[in-house]
Amino acid sequence: MTKNDAAVLTAAELSPQAAKWSRTFDYMIIVIAAFLVMSVTYLNFLLLAGDWDFFIDFKDREYWVLIYPIVQIMMAAAFQAIFWNLFRLPIGATAAALLFTLGVWIERYQSWGGLSYFPITLVVPGTFFAGALILDGMLCITRSFVVTGLFGGVLFGLTFYPSNWAFLAPYFQPVKLMDSVTSLASLMGYTFARTGTPEYVRLIERGTLRTFGSPVWVSVFFSAFVCIFQYFFWWLVGTLATKATFIPVGYRFKQLYGMKDKVQSGGAKPVGAEIKTTGVVA
Amino acid sequence: MSISREYSRSTAEPIRGSVDANTKVYNLIPVVLAWGFLLAVYVGLRLYQQAFAFKYGLDSTAPVFETYWMSLFKTEIPLIFGAGFVIWAYLWVTRDRNMDALTPEVELKRYFYLVGWFLIYIFAFVWIAVFFGEGDATWHQTVVRDTALTPSHIVTFYACVPLYMVCGVSSLMYATTRLPAFAKSYSVPLLMVVIGPGLILPNLGFNEWGHAYWFTEEIFSHPLHWGFPVLGWTGLALGGLLVQVMSRMAQLFKQLSPADKARVVRSQPAE
Secondary structure, three states: OOHHHHHHHHHHOOOHHHHHHHHHHHHHHHHHHHHHHHHHHHHHHHHHHOHHHHOHHHOOOOOHHHHHHHHHHHHHHHHHHHHHHHHOOOOHHHHHHHHHHHHHHHHHHHHHHOOOOOOHHHOOOOOOHHHHHHHHHHHHHHOOHHHHHHHHHHHHHHHHHHHHHHHHHHHHOEEEEOOEEEEHHHHHHHHOOOOOOOHHHOOOOOOOHHHHOOOHHHHHHHHHHHHHHHHHHHHHHHHHHOOOOEEEOOHHHHHHOOOOOHHHHOOOOOOOHHHHHHOOOO | OOHHHHHHHHHHOOOOOOOOOOOOOOOOHHHHHHHHHHHHHHHHHHHHHHHHHHHHOOOOOOHHHHHHHHHHHHHHHHHHHHHHHHHHHHHHHOOOOOHHHOOHHHHHHHHHHHHHHHHHHHHHHHHHHHHHHHHHHHHHHHOOOOOOOOHHHHHHHHHHHHHHHHHHHHHHHHHHHHOHHHHHEEEHHHHHHHHHHHOHHHHHHHHHHHHHHOOOOOOOOOHHHOHHHHHHHHHHHHHHHHHHHHHHHHHHHHHOOHHHHHHHHHHOOOO
């Protein structure tokens, strides 16, 4: 043990043995936190925006660009609040992005590829790493969730499409199919039919302005706008989730659970409890 | 006396705490065993799907469906909940009936066991939230369902969900029957963490009703499914639960530290 270590232990009022226990406890918490971040981020995204990210031909300009960041910033903000409020660690959003990415790649390989035999190129997932790093970096520098929400929220939405463009661009190559022009992504979609998914989910792009060019930036800006409000709301939810609230147990249940000391244990006593215990008859 | 002088005095003497230096207050072997068991079950179920889902699971009216899938369903439900009732009964019968006499050392050990229960619970939960959850989307977006008890549902909802429910309720029961803070008060975060994800099983009623009468196809983001993420959000309360656990464990660490003991002795007035 170095002199510095010993000084830290003295300041913390811990013996080396207790410090060892405390460190073991830390490791256990890290594992729990990692699984928690992964599972809640994943479940949230899967059932609120999953369809638009499962397949390459579903990654359209109208809804994928809009919904993906709006949904992913929910847990990014909530876990930022939890990690920042409890530990002053600006890692919540990046942890959500990292663990989500880990889970989603395992899943795309073992499930979409392994069980249903779709090619991996059809089920490549999107990513929100860029936005998550910006959120955490901004919180780290400004130490303010208000500034992070206002500016980080906007950048979270704005950076989503450009940061996914690199892997997405090749799928937008035009191809000729039965004398019609379509994209490579759509061609893959036609080839690998998904019998259990209604086709109208995929063919969703509507509007007239897109005739004159790509309106994707309209979706990007709208998404960035909504991300601001999402961030603040979910920061609040994350903050509430860290409240260590106890509600006193009733007297009888307390006794049932093994608490004998009525005074020390707190909780509501039933009317007449004193009479029974002291034997005084009113 | 300054901190540095206190430190030099305390480290010059042999360190002796209120517990023996070799005392083990935690034991991770049960967690490792439970993880190993759960891993074997999940991998086994996934391999079973790989072998028999497309082969015998496409037509629920076929006799082979009854043999390979309904028999699994009829076995796993009583087996998992039966094991759960045994664990819960054991935790209840062996509860501490005099928690006021609990020593700090035993209390710390129990807190470590509680954190071990959380490790088992979250490990069970991540398998459905990530692994079998999206696997369900894979199956139902590929195969047209003709029953609520599909090869995916039989594994995801009727094996994985009951398994993490057993782990969650066991965590709740362990805390309530062995730790004073959780026996004298209901921990709101603990109740949320256990009851919220547990309600995913009854929420299946809505899911199946919607798929039976609204549409048989799979749109994963459809409002019909929003109950699942909403109930999953309750997992965030694990943050508050860990605060409760950490607060008490930090006190116990100090209580069992010789440094703390020495500080108490020094603070007493001289005779």
